[in-house]
Amino acid sequence: MNLILLFKSDFIAADTVVINDRRFHHIKQFYQPVQAQQLKVGLLDGEIGQGTVTQLSDQSITLQVTLDKQPPAPLPLTLILALPRPKMLKRTLQTVTSMGVKQIYLINSYKVDKSYWSTPVLQEHSVNEQLYLGLEQAGDTQLPEVHLRKRFKPFVEDELPALIKDSRALVAHPYNAAICPPAEDINTTLAVGPEGGFIPYEVEKLQDAGFAAIHIGPRILRVENAVPVLLSRLFPV
Helix, strand or coil, rough: CEEEEEEEHHHHCCEEECCCCHHHHHHHHHCCCCCEEEEEEECCCEEEEEEEEEECCCCCCEEEEEEEEECCCCEEEEEEEECCCHHHHHHHHHHHHCCCEEEEEEECCCCCHHHHHHHHHHHHHHHHHHHHHHHHHHHCCCCCCEEEEHHHHHHHHHHHHHCCCCCCCEECCCCHHHHCCCCCCCCCEEEEECCCCCHHHHHHHHHHHCCCEEEECCCCCCCHHHHHHHHHHHHCC
């Protein structure tokens, strides 16, 4: 936890918060706080600053906070991701959030197991839990938006044209594809398939919508590894 993420419900006064949940236990274990110690904090969807320890007990910590800095700039990216299996989804959500992705579309694909759509991981509170962990890791506060799209064809035909307007539209595909383009800080829409990749029909539909197929080399990576590699290739460090 490189930033203590604050929520409006934590505030007991305009500049004072009380924390008594898993964040408190993490702070107590890893920061070993003492009176007057300063900790990095940030308000969800708000500014970043410092929290000064004013009270500490076995059940909670009280901080006086000053929020005066903007969070890191987001990546100019919309990520379209074929729904991974639940454990991989958790890790991937945390990773892309920590890398600054703010728009995430989880979509269906021929190789996506139907059972994945009924996983408790897709419940809003569970998704948000992974997003919060990613924000805390990165020292960010801007919560990504996660959209669920269970029907591939209507999504590609009806929504994608507007989503990719004025952006660099790319689909990660290891076959018959161009090498990943050089890093540029420009609006990008990136589609990443499931384990085993998109089927030819799906790649063709994406290309018809305006996507260019790219690859990152001869090695085939798992989705949770391929996504951060792609982002590090597509955007300047």
